[in-house]
Amino acid sequence: MTIYLNDYKTFNSKNELNEAVAAHLSNNKLNKTERDVLWMLSQYSVKYYGASHLKVSTIVKHVGKSDKTIRRALNKLQSLNIIRKIETTRKITGGKGANMYQILPYDQSKMTNCDEPIKPVVTTSKHNKNNNEPFSSLTINNNTDDTQDNNKNKTKKLIKKSLLAKIPSKIADILDTFFETEKEIYEIYGTILKAKSKAPFAVQFEQNEGAFCGAIVDVMRLYKQNKIKNLQGYLYATIKRTAIRIGLLSFQY
Template sequence: MKSHVTEAIDRQPFADKSEMDAAIKRHLADHGADLPDTAIEILRMLSQYAVKYPGVAFMKHATIARHIGRSRITVIRNIKRLVDVGIIEKVPFMRSVNGGKGANLYVINPCDTSEEIHRTELTEPHTAKDSEANFGYEPCSLLSENNYVLESARNYNNIPAPLYNALSPFFQGAELRKYVGIVFRAKTPKTRLESHTEAFSACIIDSIRRYKLGHIRNLEGYLFASIRKLSRRIFLGEVSVCG
């Protein structure tokens, strides 16, 4: 059974606190008007306890209730509201020593900004110069020469074959283009899909499988976080190159 530290590292969706804060800001812009004040208060509290592993917090319902001055039932109801709109994912965590349930693990989901990506032809990225940072993610709302951008509405020929083969059995048309965009935004500019075909395909299929089994509610956010984590492992040399 995983320790809470291992679980947090495995599920960490953001590289740092600033990324998490930007995602929360976007979530509130999209859903804030429809959320009760208590739900927003809970989200902000979770973010304060999700700094060590950005986006991941361990808390009990009773602890949250005590901090915000609400009943446990009210906390549970508003957490469910945050889960239902896809802002957070709730993962029950079992204590590894004494057994039984411990604090819940809460994961703040990355924002989905696929609609902000221009749907033009997919192009190869400019190779990063040696003087540039060796590892880093570009802001999800910006386009640069290092970005892949989506192909035109009816032209799928420019989608890399490994990505098309993994996604096309499940999605077509606009849905396919959306998930192509999510994968390209999540991975690092220097990570080539063609060099890690099996790893990326397995990551995508596993994310979709978990969604279909009901283990996760927000496929876009989970896939983004999974691809980002995989890219980090590839950069660190933890995943071997494959054909």
């Protein structure tokens, strides 16, 4: 798998992958399941930038939705040219193998050649098991039929929506993907603002949302891998470093 996954990379670096995922999340109207599926694919696509090899059953297990719902979400992502699905066949035992998935660069979402048919990849049976390290399962909200709880949930969603409306749109979409409550978003965005303000140059979110969203996605990926203990501290350092880099580049020109 190592050899042929490397041949199907769609990005040259993790930063490119992060920025593409951030752009897809920000610029497409996806429901929560579709966003969770894209996020999971991105987590499995870090080693070979943009390429992963997964069974649908693995996605079902981690996202917590039915097989039918996951397949519908994958089809939706493919129809929007966010991902490309490549079928594989087993060379020795025959039959259909686990699909490969490519996360596509955001600018390819406006192109039509992504719908061209691709020949199935032949794999050996010893590669059936996914070699990419799995990450923490996504947190899935449990709905309740209790009317009172539903009313409380609606109120919380309205408060959250009001807060997100005050944040630059693409960054708001990313925060909405990763954080459930307005309290979490308020604290995280406060950290982001504080970190950006420490840069020696004036840097605007609106002009550099791709870089900042990519940085946030990268931090959250590491956090979900349990490689970060202090999320606020790591995010602060990352955003500050990103703002300084952007400021220096703009100063040079």
